[in-house]
Amino acid sequence: MRQILVAGNWKLNGSRKDIVGLIGRILAGAGDTGDTRIAVCPPFVYIPLVSELLSGSKIAYGSQDVSDQESGAFTGEVSGPMLTDFGCSYAIVGHSERRALYAEDDAFTARKFAAARRAGLTPILCVGESLEERDAGITEDVVARQLDAVIDLEGIAALGDAVIAYEPVWAIGTGKTASPQQAQDVHAFIRGKLAGLDKGVADKVQILYGGSVKGSNAAELFAMQDIDGGLIGGASLQADDFLAICRA
Numbered sequence: 001m002r003q004i005l006v007a008g009n010w011k012l013n014g015s016r017k018d019i020v021g022l023i024g025r026i027l028a029g030a031g032d033t034g035d036t037r038i039a040v041c042p043p044f045v046y047i048p049l050v051s052e053l054l055s056g057s058k059i060a061y062g063s064q065d066v067s068d069q070e071s072g073a074f075t076g077e078v079s080g081p082m083l084t085d086f087g088c089s090y091a092i093v094g095h096s097e098r099r100a101l102y103a104e105d106d107a108f109t110a111r112k113f114a115a116a117r118r119a120g121l122t123p124i125l126c127v128g129e130s131l132e133e134r135d136a137g138i139t140e141d142v143v144a145r146q147l148d149a150v151i152d153l154e155g156i157a158a159l160g161d162a163v164i165a166y167e168p169v170w171a172i173g174t175g176k177t178a179s180p181q182q183a184q185d186v187h188a189f190i191r192g193k194l195a196g197l198d199k200g201v202a203d204k205v206q207i208l209y210g211g212s213v214k215g216s217n218a219a220e221l222f223a224m225q226d227i228d229g230g231l232i233g234g235a236s237l238q239a240d241d242f243l244a245i246c247r248a
């Protein structure tokens with residue numbers, strides 16, 4: 001039985017004051033979220049603050065990105081070892097905003113995935129198709145290509161202790177959620193593809209859904225057989241919404 005994970009991706013949002021308030025409200029309301037594992041991914045600069053605020057709680061935290069490099073002349077980068085130094089458990093890699101806005105391709109994403117693992121972080125590997133790709137009927141090809149880049153570099157076993165987030169690009173921040181069946185179909189495809197290479201990895205890997213998840217639609221998404229929780233953007237900035245998703 002795979003554990004449910006709900007991870008909040010705060011993106012480029014928040015201030016010291018907002019974060020103190022948000023974490024305070026999440027901690028106050030997280031008592032009835034059962035076995036769900038909860039994580040938040042703040043902007044890099046707020047990771048030490050979040051680490052302090054979450055100290056002693058069961059809520060995990062991670063980064064929204066990670067460098068493919070460990071150290072050296074790479075201005076502006078933040079490495080995996082720096083993140084583990086501050087207690088991060090997770091690193092999101094290959095978010096569609098990184099892919100689309102910062103031209104991060106499959107191979108680069110795979111190197112970031114590898115760097116996260118080398119540092120002892122659990123990568124949350126984002127995959128997903130654009131609306132044009134869905135309309136062209138190539139959703140599975142796109143997702144397979146994104147997964148293959150990681151499998152080719154790191155091997156299938158590397159996915160066994162990672163998290164995959166299926167995030168259709170057309171559903172991110174748009175208010176348009178994939179239907180539970182649309183999401184389940186892609187999750188089942190992902191698990192089936194991995195099972196073709198290693199059944200143990202396929203059974204173990206957590207596959208999250210991301211794309212306009214809210215308190216009102218989380219339960220039906222998370223009830224699907226191959227959906228093991230969610231990667232939450234907008235709704236993770238409001239404690240009540242985020243907690244409603246965690247309870248779902």
Ligand code: PEP
Nearest residue numbers: 172173210211212233234
């Ligand atoms: C995301 O950015 O990973 C995401 C799923 O965003 P939203 O929940 O706002 O669609």
